[in-house]
Amino acid sequence: MEQRRADTIAEELEERIFDGTFANGDRLDEVRLADQFGVSRTPLREALQRLSRSGLVELIPRRGAFVRQPGPVELLELFEAMAEIEGVCGRLASKRITDAALADLHDANRRCMAAIEAQDPDAYYRENERFHMIIYQQSGNSFLAGEAQALHRRLKPFRRHQLRLRGRMAQSMREHEAIVEALEQGQADVAMQALRAHVAIQVEHVHSLMASLKSAAE
Amino acid sequence: MEQRRADTIAEELEERIFDGTFANGDRLDEVRLADQFGVSRTPLREALQRLSRSGLVELIPRRGAFVRQPGPVELLELFEAMAEIEGVCGRLASKRITDAALADLHDANRRCMAAIEAQDPDAYYRENERFHMIIYQQSGNSFLAGEAQALHRRLKPFRRHQLRLRGRMAQSMREHEAIVEALEQGQADVAMQALRAHVAIQVEHVHSLMASLKSAAE
DNA sequence: GTCAAATATTTTGTATACAAGAATTGTGTT
DNA sequence: AACACAATTCTTGTATACAAAATATTTGAC
Numbered sequence: 001m002e003q004r005r006a007d008t009i010a011e012e013l014e015e016r017i018f019d020g021t022f023a024n025g026d027r028l029d030e031v032r033l034a035d036q037f038g039v040s041r042t043p044l045r046e047a048l049q050r051l052s053r054s055g056l057v058e059l060i061p062r063r064g065a066f067v068r069q070p071g072p073v074e075l076l077e078l079f080e081a082m083a084e085i086e087g088v089c090g091r092l093a094s095k096r097i098t099d100a101a102l103a104d105l106h107d108a109n110r111r112c113m114a115a116i117e118a119q120d121p122d123a124y125y126r127e128n129e130r131f132h133m134i135i136y137q138q139s140g141n142s143f144l145a146g147e148a149q150a151l152h153r154r155l156k157p158f159r160r161h162q163l164r165l166r167g168r169m170a171q172s173m174r175e176h177e178a179i180v181e182a183l184e185q186g187q188a189d190v191a192m193q194a195l196r197a198h199v200a201i202q203v204e205h206v207h208s209l210m211a212s213l214k215s216a217a218e
Numbered sequence: 219m220e221q222r223r224a225d226t227i228a229e230e231l232e233e234r235i236f237d238g239t240f241a242n243g244d245r246l247d248e249v250r251l252a253d254q255f256g257v258s259r260t261p262l263r264e265a266l267q268r269l270s271r272s273g274l275v276e277l278i279p280r281r282g283a284f285v286r287q288p289g290p291v292e293l294l295e296l297f298e299a300m301a302e303i304e305g306v307c308g309r310l311a312s313k314r315i316t317d318a319a320l321a322d323l324h325d326a327n328r329r330c331m332a333a334i335e336a337q338d339p340d341a342y343y344r345e346n347e348r349f350h351m352i353i354y355q356q357s358g359n360s361f362l363a364g365e366a367q368a369l370h371r372r373l374k375p376f377r378r379h380q381l382r383l384r385g386r387m388a389q390s391m392r393e394h395e396a397i398v399e400a401l402e403q404g405q406a407d408v409a410m411q412a413l414r415a416h417v418a419i420q421v422e423h424v425h426s427l428m429a430s431l432k433s434a435a436e
Numbered sequence: 437g438t439c440a441a442a443t444a445t446t447t448t449g450t451a452t453a454c455a456a457g458a459a460t461t462g463t464g465t466t
Numbered sequence: 467a468a469c470a471c472a473a474t475t476c477t478t479g480t481a482t483a484c485a486a487a488a489t490a491t492t493t494g495a496c
Binding site for chain 1: 479480481482486487488
Binding site for chain 1: 260268271292295
């Protein structure tokens with residue numbers, strides 16, 4: 001018997017919320033799910049509480065657990081928060097980043113470029129993610145890095161859509177290069193503003209966000 | 219029988235961690251505490267999980283729950299993160315703050331001043347808190363406001379010490395006024411930097427932090 | 437037929453029971 | 467005496483049982 005089923009269950013449930021198996025507002029029936037996972041209610045409830053902490057599930061006392069996809073307003077707020085926090089990470093990183101990390105950023109950018117040439121959005125997304133993670137780490141503040149990572153993760157389903165937009169990958173690529181340059185030269189405010197804008201631009205395409213939101217809600 | 223004991227227990231435990239009843243590294247015995255609170259292990263475990271999410275308790279699988287006070291490094295990171303996030307809140311608030319909120323800030327400052335004259339650090343702290351909460355709210359971003367509030371709460375025990383430092387209240391007061399002025403005039407970057415510095419200055423007094431840290435650890 | 441109150445059913449929250457892993461103690465060997 | 471290993475004791479994680487609240491259903495009055 002393996003240890004700690006609760007977190008594996010939480011992951012699985014999260015996956016199902018992301019992939020749309022559970023729609024917004026759905027009630028997550030404890031007994032049914034427990035049955036489905038072949039466990040008792042105890043570890044399942046534990047998993048639900050964990051999900052409520054990360055915001056995917058709302059736990060209403062004496063009523064149950066409900067899937068809670070962010071609405072338009074909340075989504076905008078999350079993107080804005082992410083833009084701001086990434087900006088902050090960039091500002092701090094500009095003063096603390098190591099040469100090795102700078103080399104890694106260059107490397108990630110090269111791979112991004114290759115992905116664009118290969119017309120491979122998935123590869124691009126993967127390398128793009130690496131790029132951002134490096135910056136989080138190099139902020140030198142593990143708390144902020146953790147927050148940034150959590151937000152990144154939470155907004156993932158909504159970001160993927162954006163890359164499909166015409167020309168977005170190439171544009172994103174240019175922004176990456178400007179960001180690395182600012183970091184390289186220790187230009188704190190330039191790096192901050194560039195990163196903030198790089199994330200905030202996704203809010204510009206709110207309509208496409210709303211579309212993905214609606215499709216997730218049905 | 220009242221409803222939802224788990225959160226009242228979580229609050230109570232949090233209180234005891236803050237006030238030093240439970241020292242750093244202490245193991246929180248489920249059965250003993252359950253007994254003490256007159257409940258079963260189930261709601262108590264729920265409370266422990268909640269505390270682990272807010273970082274006060276580390277939950278090691280198959281070993282138990284341990285009190286986890288932040289160490290020096292983590293403490294510096296938390297203060298830095300708070301300074302940055304407050305700065306961000308201030309920047310956003312400078313563009314969005316309402317006249318009513320500005321009036322509230324002035325009011326909070328007046329009360330702060332009165333507290334200084336009355337040599338009442340507790341009253342000062344209370345009004346100071348109100349001042350900051352208003353700014354969080356006025357960022358217009360409930361996610362960021364929530365994060366800021368959570369950090370504020372978490373660092374509370376370490377902030378209180380700082381106010382006792384000679385002249386800190388008066389200095390803090392002047393900073394508050396500069397912040398309100400920047401917000402009033404919509405000077406985004408001035409407000410951001412002022413707020414960031416206002417919080418970051420507490421890191422300057424690291425030694426006093428360490429002292430309070432050590433006393434909490436024994 | 438509609439609405440309301442009472443009853444039945446479902447579902448959450450909590451207590452207890454049990455199982456498996458960790459810690460501890462005791463014993464035997466060198 | 468020190469170490470290793472085994473058996474015991476504790477403790478966590480999970481399952482089941484029970485209680486109270488919320489929801490659904492039935493029944494009765496108008």
